[in-house]
Amino acid sequence: MTHDVQLGMPSLPAPDYPAEVRERLAADAKEVIERYPDSRSALLPLLHxxxxxxxxxxxxGLRFCAETLGLTTAEVTAVATFYTMYRREPGGEYQVGVCTNTLCAVMGGDAIFEGLRRHLGIGNGDTTPDGKITLEHVECNAACDFAPVVMVNWEFFDNQTVESAKALVDDLRAGRGADPTRGAPLCTFRETSRILAGFPDPRPGAVEASGGAGPASLAGLRLAKGEHPPRVGPPRRAPAQGDGPAPHHEEGEG
Amino acid sequence: MTMAPAMGETSPEKLLAPVLSAFWDEPRSWTLETYLRHDGYQGARKALAMAPDDVIGYVKDSGLRGRGGAGFPTGMKWQFIPQGDGKPHYLVVNADESEPGACKDIPLLFAAPHTLIEGIVIACHAIRSNRAFIYLRGEVVPVLRRLHEAVREAYAAGYLGTNVLGSGLDLELTVHAGAGAYICGEETALLDSLEGRRGQPRLRPPFPAVAGLYACPTVVNNVESIASVPAILAKGKEWFRSMGTDKCPGFTLYSLSGHVANPGQYEGPMGITLRQLLDMSGGMRPGHRLKFWTPGGSSSPMFTAEHLDVPLDFDSVGAAGSLLGTKSLQCFDETTCVVRAVTRWTEFYAHESCGKCTPCREGTYWLVQLLRDIEAGKGRKSDLDKLADISDNINGKSFCALGDGAAAPILSSLQHFRAEYEQHITGRGCPFDPSKSTLWADGPQNSHLEVNA
Structure with a gap:
């Protein structure tokens, strides 16, 4: 990914937000700052x-954070560029992250990423021309027992295949939405960022969505209760009847 | 008498001990109502009736050791907090689970967030803290939602806020989402990040117990460590010590992943073996055999089939030359190229190195260059010694353990699979077919678990 490297004259100070935006954000920022004994702790949430x-x-945005917290824009920029979740350029409505750390990569993550790259015709970090999808490699997301994993706007799509991932992005581009295997029905990247800033998801049912623990999380508990699993798992084409939709069950490419 | 699981025992009912995960199969396991039906907040009631120092002593006597990787005794960590110093004390829960292979805290918080909140109440009472933080990695929004809701419920029910359960304890809890940085799982980097800075490790001493968050005495504990405390208080330290080994008592979450028939969370006593876990859970995927595995995530030196009977407790795994870490049992079968696996892990460490210490920042970069060449068949025999040499120059020579973690897979794989590296060099390429390693390689009937939750 390339980032602006500007040589020569420094750029002029960033423009401010329009007054009404600034006022709204200032009220939110005040609420965030009140959660911490020291205002600087609010910087990561304010960047979200x-x-x-x-x-x-x-x-x-950097200027707003700096002025709100009494920091220089250089101090804020130093922090914003350290963390991978802050985008430095515009991206899509849905961030599709394929885990390509070792375990997911080996289990199929590399094939899924390559399949999506060809299917969408874009590279790592790029966005589709319709502004819907930004495709990214992501690192291990603490779901190795559900490998291979795809994250969309940081919701879990577990046990993916090349075909299921293609169907997923097709649904998103067509405006059909998608329900994660663990998580709430997708909201936009911007709405997700607001939750990350510490403002609870306002949508009714979002907390309950997709039900309790995922099946792999219950593997040991079920064994301990005497429910012995078959040596071989059920075929993917037979979705369990559950409380959440299971949108993508297609088999992978052999 | 403490009982490590007997060798040769394969009955899951006897070997497993679901405590934290005991009610995860309830339809609304994450709610306060469900938690209360499963003796929720009983441990906190008991603890709040005790003097803070007695709670510390009780947890110390239970023998609980930190579940975040290092295995340091939790009660002792609490005891290091100076008392009567006039400074605020802080509890910071490390929920930045990011170690490749680690996947226990995230399902715990998704299924049963109140277990952690109850543990926080107990810990804050013990260390005389009125302010706690949960530092959750940012990339897990479903978990963040449930934490937001659980904290709201706990405030509404009087388990947080002023005068918790009438005990006189005032406790404020803030859920803080990170922004993507593996290094923030290191406790001092986490503190810098929570202070609104780049997450870079601090030089120690001073340790966080003396100068942690805002230079005040701070306890940083892993999610599972804190979540294990309520059960210890409620059911007793003797009950806790009846599980596991003498030096490493209690129950813990083992995370089984990779080419196994049934990956997932298996909660059992400390000291269980991978052979026992595989025997009870259906083994490796059909028709394949174990090639290498990590006992504690990618930063722990890898094991092979020779190590199947190593008891999975901190001391035994250490004695066998690796680290129990986060009990992240990533299992790879014979279809997996060890050079590919190690190259990818090394790319991860290079990406996540915070850049503060030269050996780690520069070393991980050069390791990636060498490994990519070897994997692509462009390496030279002398590169293997160079890999070992650079790894040795990183290992133990930086502020934090990220560099050690980067060296571990390289040094251990060279030890166990040097011939495979040489094969890439002499054969001018990788002899493995990556499509054989995928979840769907052997057809859909071998896909492990149903997709839906």
Missing amino acids: LVQAEEGHVTRT
Whole structure:
């Protein structure tokens, strides 16, 4: 991914938010700052907050964080560029992250990423021309027992295949939405960023969505209760009847 | 008398001991109502009736050791907090689970977040803290939602806030989402991050117990460590010590993943073996055999089939030359290229190195260059010694353990699979077919678990 490297004259100070935006964000920021004994601790949530406003962390957003917390823009920029979840350029409505750390990669993550790259015709970090999908490699997301894993706007799509991942992005591009295997029905990247800033998801049913623990999380408990698993798992084409939708069951490419 | 699981025992009912995971199969396991039906907050009631120092002593006597990787005794960590110093004390829960292979805290928080909140109440009472934080990695929004809701419920029911359960304890709890950085799982980097800075490890001493968050005495504990405390208080330290080994008592979550028939969370006593876990859970995927595995995530030196009978407790795994770490049992079968696996892990460490210490920042970069060449068949024999040499120059020579973690898979794989590296060099390429390793390689009937939750 390339980032602006500007030589020569420094750029002019970033423009401010329009007054009404600034006022709204200032009220949110005050609420965030009150959660901490020291205001600087609010910086990471505030960066999520400005990302929720514009879809990525803009120079205006950096300026807002700096002025709100009494820091220099250099101090804020140093932090914003350290963490991978802050976008430095505009991205899609849905961030599709394929885990390609070793275990997921070996179990099929590499094939899934390559399949999506060809299917969407974009590379790592790029966004489809319709502005819907940004495709990314992601690192281990603490779901190795559900490998291979795809994250969309940081919701879990477990046990994916090349075909299921292609169907998933097709659904997203067509506006059909998608329900994660663990998580709530997808909201936009900007809405997700607001939750990350510490503002609970306002949608009714979002907390309950997809039900309790995923099947792998219950593997040991079921064994301990005397429910012996078959040596071989059930075929993917026979979705269990459960309380959440299971949108993508297609088999992988052999 | 403490009982390590007997060798040769394969009955899951006898070998497993679901405590934290005992009610995860309830339809609404994450709610306060469900938690209360399963003796929720009983441990906190008991603890709040005790003097803080007695709670510390009780947890110390239970023998609970930190579940975040290092295995340091939890009660002792609490005891290091100076008392009567006039400074605020902080509890920070490390929920930045990011170690490749580690996947226990995230399902725990998704299924039963109140277990952690109850543990926080007990710990804060013990260390005389009125302020706690949960530092959750940012990339797990479903878990963040449930934590937001659980904290709201706990405040509403009087388990958090002013005068908790009438005990006089005032306790504020903030859920803080990170922003993507593996290094923030290191406790001092986590503290810098929570202070709104780049997550870079601090030089120690001073240790967080003396100068942690905002330079005040701070306990940083892993999710599972804190979540294990309520059961210890409620059911007793003797009950806890009846499981596991003498030096490493209690129950813990083992995370089985990779080319196994049934990956998932298996909660059992400390000291169980991978052979026992595989025997009871259906083994490796049909028709394949175990090639290498990690006992504690990618930062722990890898084991092979020779190590199937090593008891999985901190001391036994250490004696066998690795680390129990986060009990992240990533199992790879014979279809997996060890060079590919190690190259990918090394790319991860290079990506996640915070850049503070030169040996780690520069070393991980050069390791990636060498490994990519070897994997692509462009390596030279002398590269293997160079890999070992650079790894040795990182190992133990940086502020934190990220560099040690980067060296571990390389040094251990060279020890066990040097011939495979040489094969890539002499054969001018990788002899493995990656499509054979995938979840769907042997047809859909071998896909492990149903997709839906």
